[in-house]
Amino acid sequence: MGKESIATSFADSLAAIRSKLPETLQNPQVGIICGSGLSGLVGSFRETVIIKYEDIPGFSTSTVLGHRSELAFGLLGDGLGVPVVAMLGRFHCYEGHSLPSVVYPVRLMAKLGIKDLIITNAAGSLNPSIPVGTIVVIQDHLALPNLTGMNPLLGLKTSPNLPRFLPLSDAYSPALRRLAFLAAHKLQLPDEALAEGTYAWVSGPTYETPAEGRFLRTIGADVVGMSTVPEVVTGREEGLNVMVLSLVTNFVVIPESYRSIREEVHSELAGKKITPPEVQVVSHEEVLSIGKEKADVMRRLVECVVSTI
Numbered sequence: 170m171g172k173e174s175i176a177t178s179f180a181d182s183l184a185a186i187r188s189k190l191p192e193t194l195q196n197p198q199v200g201i202i203c204g205s206g207l208s209g210l211v212g213s214f215r216e217t218v219i220i221k222y223e224d225i226p227g228f229s230t231s232t233v234l235g236h237r238s239e240l241a242f243g244l245l246g247d248g249l250g251v252p253v254v255a256m257l258g259r260f261h262c263y264e265g266h267s268l269p270s271v272v273y274p275v276r277l278m279a280k281l282g283i284k285d286l287i288i289t290n291a292a293g294s295l296n297p298s299i300p301v302g303t304i305v306v307i308q309d310h311l312a313l314p315n316l317t318g319m320n321p322l323l324g325l326k327t328s329p330n331l332p333r334f335l336p337l338s339d340a341y342s343p344a345l346r347r348l349a350f351l352a353a354h355k356l357q358l359p360d361e362a363l364a365e366g367t368y369a370w371v372s373g374p375t376y377e378t379p380a381e382g383r384f385l386r387t388i389g390a391d392v393v394g395m396s397t398v399p400e401v402v403t404g405r406e407e408g409l410n411v412m413v414l415s416l417v418t419n420f421v422v423i424p425e426s427y428r429s430i431r432e433e434v435h436s437e438l439a440g441k442k443i444t445p446p447e448v449q450v451v452s453h454e455e456v457l458s459i460g461k462e463k464a465d466v467m468r469r470l471v472e473c474v475v476s477t478i
């Protein structure tokens with residue numbers, strides 16, 4: 170899309186959205202992107218208005234199980250509540266969406282006036298000290314696609330006011346991350362419920378081979394997923410404070426050693442049978458099932474952070 174048609178599209182999207190919102194929700198302060206299976210957060214909204222993605226010009230729709238394709242507006246948190254907008258379902262490149270489409274909602278939320286962006290996702294753990302069920306407050310990322318030419322900021326700037334070269338040394342807001350740990354304390358979550366770590370973005374839709382898992386662990390990643398980083402980078406370009414909460418839904422299988430077919434064959438020929446080890450396989454069903462189990466903790470945590478922003 171050229172610069173002018175993007176601008177027209179934003180204007181059309183904004184007009185369509187604003188026409189459906191009451192005065193109290195016209196100026197959301199916080200934007201939230203809900204990861205796989207984590208859209209239940211909307212249950213905590215008051216004065217909720219839901220707009221289907223298909224009714225917003227310029228928006229795509231999500232095709233992934235656990236993503237709803239709806240934009241939710243409402244008041245969230247204690248007292249009068251903070252006006253928020255939440256994406257109940259996101260877009261991923263592996264669905265065939267272009268990077269500009271994946272990050273379009275982030276730019277739109279910035280134009281709606283949000284200052285803070287809270288992103289949740291489901292991710293696989295690469296770190297033995299971060300078990301399934303932990304929520305990881307992301308402190309940094311490794312984005313192999315960004316480094317190799319799949320960066321959401323490639324191409325014409327969508328506005329002349331945006332920086333051409335964006336520093337990312339402070340991408341994950343320390344102030345918001347502090348609020349996450351304080352919220353966990355306030356909610357009396359056990360210390361181990363929340364960890365800190367680095368997220369590796371891969372394009373998917375394949376899960377990691379053992380060698381890829383080992384590689385990502387070696388280069389410093391704690392968790393891995395197929396989303397989020399394009400949204401973070403765009404949010405930072407738009408001047409937003411960004412926080413990411415990754416729910417660990419599975420462990421990336423990195424066996425100590427490989428099953429040796431050579432040894433098995435040789436042993437069999439020598440009259441000894443070796444029982445092969447069981448291979449663990451991750452599935453999106455497993456991801457969604459842990460998401461369902463932990464959705465409530467994520468919901469309470471995000472609500473508490475929003476209350477204290």
Ligand SMILES: O=P(O)(O)O[C@H]1O[C@H](CO)[C@@H](O)[C@H]1O
Pocket residue numbers: 203204205233259261289290291292373394395396397452453456
């Ligand atoms: O990152 P979210 O959208 O939460 O979902 C994660 O779960 C899916 C794989 O099971 C992938 O889309 C991965 O990125």
Ligand SMILES: Nc1nc2[nH]cnc2c(=O)[nH]1
Pocket residue numbers: 291292293294371373375376377393394395418419420421451456
């Ligand atoms: N790439 C990747 N994405 C995930 N999303 C949830 N779990 C995983 C995982 O193990 N690997």
